[in-house]
Amino acid sequence: MPSQTGWRRLDAAVVGGGIGGLCAGIALRRAGHKVTIYERSDFVGEVGASVSCAANGTRWLHEWGVDIEKGDPVLLRKLINRDWKTGEPISVYDLDDYEEKWGYVYNMFHRQYMHRMLLDCATQDEGDGEPVECIDIDTEKGIIVFESGISAKHDLVIGADGIGSAVRGIIGIKPERKPAASSCLHANVDTAKARELGLVDYSQDSALEYWGGQKEWNKIVLSPCNRGSLLSYYCFFPREKGDYANQKWDAESTVEELLAPYPDLDEQVLSHLRIGVEVKPWRLWVHQPYDWWHKGVACVLGDAAHPMMPHQSQGACMAIEDAACLGIVFSKKHFAGDVSSALKLYERTRKHRATRVQAASARAAENIHERIGES
Missing domain, CATH: 3.50.50.60 (FAD/NAD(P)-binding domain)
Incomplete structure (x- = not known):
């Protein structure tokens, strides 16, 4: 040209x-x-996982005039690292000054809600077409x-x-890529159902919560979304315990597969995972730049x-x-x-x-x- x-x-x-x-x-x-x-x-089958949007992303949503409330976000207030077996907090990092420090809040969205929020801003109409x-x-x-x-x-x-x-x-x-050394299964837990069963209500923390991840492959990451009504779990473990690198994107897994790598995990988290839904593998590949x-x-x-x-x-x-x-x-x-x-x-x-x-x-x-x- x-x-x-x-x-x-x-x-x-x-x-x-x-x-x-x-x-x-x-x-x-x-x-x-x-x-x-x-x-x-049409995104009907889009994985209902959480999406983190820190200040460096949130600032542009404001710049473009996106109606962020349509995304039903949870505002991140803390980072909590918990003991793998007992669930007791090892460290709690308070983020009350996050907005003051970085200029914008840290939002945690449900992927489908975030997509709808952006779609409304971009087009206001999804439109027809094959x-x-x-x-x-x-x-x-x-x-x-x-x-x-x-x-x-x-x-x-x-x-x-x-x-x-x-x-x-x-x-x-x-x-140029290679499979990651760890695998990941994702699951969603309905907060209301967890409450009904008398389980810990992690939504009250407004936190990203971690179990494990200290120089080891076993790690659980919990991210609340939909104003806390949904808890999104990311469950990592060594690839030899389950290799999902070549699974189809829309593949499904079972609760039994989700629980298998974690015989000694905090019982409260295991109880949450037992009522998990939309259990799906997350294909992990490491790409060179x-x-x-x-x-x-x-x-x-x-x-x-x-x-x-x-x-x-x-x-x-x-x-x-x-x-x-x-x-x-x-x-x-x-x-x-x-x-x-x-x-x-x-x-x-x-x-x-x-x-x-x-x-x-x-x-x-x-x-x-x-x-x-x-x-």
């Missing part, structure tokens, strides 16, 4: 309508561009070709299509650009920051008309930070005290 001078309104395509894709759509709309989001899923699959993109001309043979031409193409990204492969990135994120008028963001291990709870925030950066580089203040040059600036701005967080998230698998370095 020839070099152009002066801001111009772009016809942008976002491939993937998850958290990162919707944020990219919002950011580019706020920057004055026309945006079409291509998504094959699912499509992205097969090929002309990265120089911005042409998307779908399985049906229908094609669409855009000035800018953003791949927000997740860890299995088609766009990433189309722009020539071949991931990619050499580039864009080609021509196409780029990737979020998990398509820097798949994260979950141990720093920064995956959503990094996708939000990517989207915010795209909104800035294509803003009237900074965009001079050349899409490829703007994408080079996006990559140069984001790649160093995101890959640092990516590396720290992998290290944190063995040490819950690992710092991300920048926030």
Whole structure:
């Protein structure tokens, strides 16, 4: 594409309508561009896991005018590390001054509610249409070709299509990856049901709570969401106790599989897990940083650009920051008309930070005290 001078309104395509894709759509709309989001899923089967949105993500939700209350968040108040066997607090880190220190609160969302919140902000209408699959993109001309043979031409193409990204492969990135040393099963627990059974009501803590994770693979992470009505459990254990790295994304597991690795776990947590629902494996792969994120008028963001291990709870925030950066580089203040040059600036701005967080998230698998370095 020839070099152009002066801001111009772009016809942008976002491939993937998850958290990162919707944020990219919002950011580019706020920057004055026309945006079409291509998504094959209706999200009815979306995993009902919690999503952490620290201050570095929350600030952009405010910047874009997202109605955060629609996401039914829990505000993080504490970090609690508990004894693996007894459940007694080993340490409690109070976060009452979090907003004062960082400028914004730390929200914990239910993924489906967060998606709906962002969708409302981006489009206000989900719309009709049959699912499509992205097969090929002309990265120089911005042409998307779908399985049906229908094609669409855009000035800018953003791949927000997740860890299995088609766009990433189309722009020539071949991931170097290996299975993580740990496996993870996720489960949800209804807080009201736990109360009825006389179990501990962890929702009252408004906390991220941890059992284990001290230089070992056994770790339980509890995150409340939906204003505390749902408790989201992430259960990690050595891969030799259960290998889910190659499971299908929509695979289901059983409560028996969930309990098996933890014969000596705190009985209160075990009692919660026994009433867990939506038990699903979380495929864990460690990706090396990619050499580039864009080609021509196409780029990737979020998990398509820097798949994260979950141990720093920064995956959503990094996708939000990517989207915010795209909104800035294509803003009237900074965009001079050349899409490829703007994408080079996006990559140069984001790649160093995101890959640092990516590396720290992998290290944190063995040490819950690992710092991300920048926030």
